[in-house]
Amino acid sequence: DLFTAIADLEHMLGAEKGVANVIDDYIVAEQKRLNDLRKYAEEYTSRNLHAENVGPEFVTNPINAYLLIKRLTTEWKKVENIMLNNRAEGFIKNITETRSKSLVKFPGEDDLSGAAVALLRLQDTYKLDTADLSNGIIGGEKVSNKLNGHDTFEVGRAAYNQKDYYHCLMWMQVALNKIENENPKSVEESEILEYLAYSLYQQGNVRRALALTKRLAKISPNHPRAKGNVKWYEDMLQGKDMQGDLPPIVNKRVEWDGIVERDAYEALCRGEIPPVEPKWAHKVHCYLKRDRPFLKLAPIKVEILRYDPLAVLFKEVISDSEIAVIKELASPMLKRATVQNSKTGELEHATYRISKSAWLKGDLSPVIDRVNRRIEEFTNLNQKTSEELQVANYGLGGHYDPHFDFARKEEKNAFKTLNTGNRIATVLFYMSQPERGGATVFNQLGTAVFPSKNDALFWYNLKRSGDGDLRTRHAACPVLLGVKWVSNKWIHERGQEFTRPCGLHEDVQENFIGDLAPLPNDP
Ligand SMILES: O=C(O)CCC(=O)C(=O)O
Numbered sequence: 001d002l003f004t005a006i007a008d009l010e011h012m013l014g015a016e017k018g019v020a021n022v023i024d025d026y027i028v029a030e031q032k033r034l035n036d037l038r039k040y041a042e043e044y045t046s047r048n049l050h051a052e053n054v055g056p057e058f059v060t061n062p063i064n065a066y067l068l069i070k071r072l073t074t075e076w077k078k079v080e081n082i083m084l085n086n087r088a089e090g091f092i093k094n095i096t097e098t099r100s101k102s103l104v105k106f107p108g109e110d111d112l113s114g115a116a117v118a119l120l121r122l123q124d125t126y127k128l129d130t131a132d133l134s135n136g137i138i139g140g141e142k143v144s145n146k147l148n149g150h151d152t153f154e155v156g157r158a159a160y161n162q163k164d165y166y167h168c169l170m171w172m173q174v175a176l177n178k179i180e181n182e183n184p185k186s187v188e189e190s191e192i193l194e195y196l197a198y199s200l201y202q203q204g205n206v207r208r209a210l211a212l213t214k215r216l217a218k219i220s221p222n223h224p225r226a227k228g229n230v231k232w233y234e235d236m237l238q239g240k241d242m243q244g245d246l247p248p249i250v251n252k253r254v255e256w257d258g259i260v261e262r263d264a265y266e267a268l269c270r271g272e273i274p275p276v277e278p279k280w281a282h283k284v285h286c287y288l289k290r291d292r293p294f295l296k297l298a299p300i301k302v303e304i305l306r307y308d309p310l311a312v313l314f315k316e317v318i319s320d321s322e323i324a325v326i327k328e329l330a331s332p333m334l335k336r337a338t339v340q341n342s343k344t345g346e347l348e349h350a351t352y353r354i355s356k357s358a359w360l361k362g363d364l365s366p367v368i369d370r371v372n373r374r375i376e377e378f379t380n381l382n383q384k385t386s387e388e389l390q391v392a393n394y395g396l397g398g399h400y401d402p403h404f405d406f407a408r409k410e411e412k413n414a415f416k417t418l419n420t421g422n423r424i425a426t427v428l429f430y431m432s433q434p435e436r437g438g439a440t441v442f443n444q445l446g447t448a449v450f451p452s453k454n455d456a457l458f459w460y461n462l463k464r465s466g467d468g469d470l471r472t473r474h475a476a477c478p479v480l481l482g483v484k485w486v487s488n489k490w491i492h493e494r495g496q497e498f499t500r501p502c503g504l505h506e507d508v509q510e511n512f513i514g515d516l517a518p519l520p521n522d523p
């Protein structure tokens with residue numbers, strides 16, 4: 001699961017440098033070996049020249065005869081040894097051992113396909129063009145090197161392995177275009193054609209699949225499947241519709257992951273935010289919170305993002321140095337994040353939540369303790385029943401699909417052992433600012449919050465009645481460029497009986513946090 005965290009990828013850069021050094025050392029050793037070999041060749045040549053100059057009687061001299069024989073026996077053995085003594089094995093062993101001993105795990109096939117699948121997710125969410133992406137262009141900006149034909153082909157193959165023919169088709173087509181200009185070609189055209197034809201067929205483009213398979217049979221006459229497939233496609237078409245130009249390519253994304261709100265969620269991730277309800281459009285959006293003694297001196301800037309249900313951004317509530325300490329403490333503890341199976345109550349990995357996370361206890365460092373206490377200052381909610389601080393690092397395409405933070409009634413075991421009630425509210429500290437993507441979005445409400453470092457997003461998950469507020473369904477959009485670090489604090493019901501008593505009304509305006517500046521009258 002290396003692809004899940006940027007922190008791991010940073011370590012991998014170190015490993016890559018190590019590999020480069022080993023290759024360089026190997027080349028130096030080999031060059032010395034080949035130079036030794038060259039010296040022998042020169043010696044043989046010069047002695048032979050001498051012998052040729054002397055003429056055939058050279059061998060009539062017993063000493064010369066002896067030396068000639070020696071050069072072709074024992075000395076030749078030495079040459080043979082040098083030739084055979086390729087140093088590769090030792091160096092490869094060295095790399096293998098470094099891999100197994102090092103703390104940095106080397107990526108495997110799974111990581112490669114994970115990274116490819118991350119690219120596909122980003123492509124969909126942010127509507128990126130395949131050719132652009134494969135040329136290192138994101139949002140019209142050149143951000144990295146180009147993929148060659150083979151790199152592109154491998155992304156297509158990762159899609160194919162997931163039966164995702166929609167993406168396979170797009171990537172194989174681009175791979176085909178790329179190798180046209182490659183010399184030598186990084187991947188055989190026949191390999192691409194087979195995948196491309198099959199995904200065209202799967203997406204309903206039988207005539208195109210046939211045309212490409214015919215081409216495959218032509219360029220690769222001994223291909224084990226090409227001829228059979230041509231016949232198969234021909235039978236399928238039964239000679240129908242074979243005249244004229246090929247119809248345009250049909251390629252539709254299949255919603256195999258069953259997320260109904262996919263389109264709305266992805267639009268929010270791209271920053272396509274629906275207009276604010278006119279009812280709220282003119283309300284005051286910022287105020288200084290000074291309702292606690294400590295805050296008289298250092299008020300907290302609050303930006304109201306949404307009134308109903310309430311969501312606010314507490315500005316500059318965590319410092320760069322605190323963030324650095326938290327990241328430092330969390331890094332060695334990061335593990336692939338889990339989710340609770342709603343049927344069994346077990347924690348498990350899921351493709352819909354890709355990030356690495358760690359829990360930091362309050363007594364781990366005075367910094368954690370200080371941050372925990374500050375949360376009470378800005379939320380006015382009792383922190384005795386809160387969960388520990390959770391730190392998350394999102395890697396390549398890291399995301400968390402739409403979910404609720406609170407436990408629903410049908411969910412087994414959730415928070416039972418804690419005996420602190422449900423998650424009444426969430427505090428989400430933004431500890432970095434990804435260059436692109438990574439927004440926190442509320443897909444039901446049409447709110448998108450793009451991370452701003454040092455700030456904390458806050459919202460209530462439960463209504464005054466204690467029932468979960470279904471409108472708080474939210475998601476973490478995939479990170480497109482850069483790094484996303486966040487910390488969560490989940491605040492529980494127990495202990496809030498006086499600060500946020502259950503109300504008879506579930507009215508929004510009761511959700512104030514401290515001395516909210518007076519609101520203008522309703523329009
Ligand atoms: O990272 C984010 O933006 C949201 C994270 C989240 O919703 C969660 O961890 O429950």
Ligand SMILES: [Fe+2]
Nearest residue numbers: 403404405474
């Ligand atoms: Fe969440």
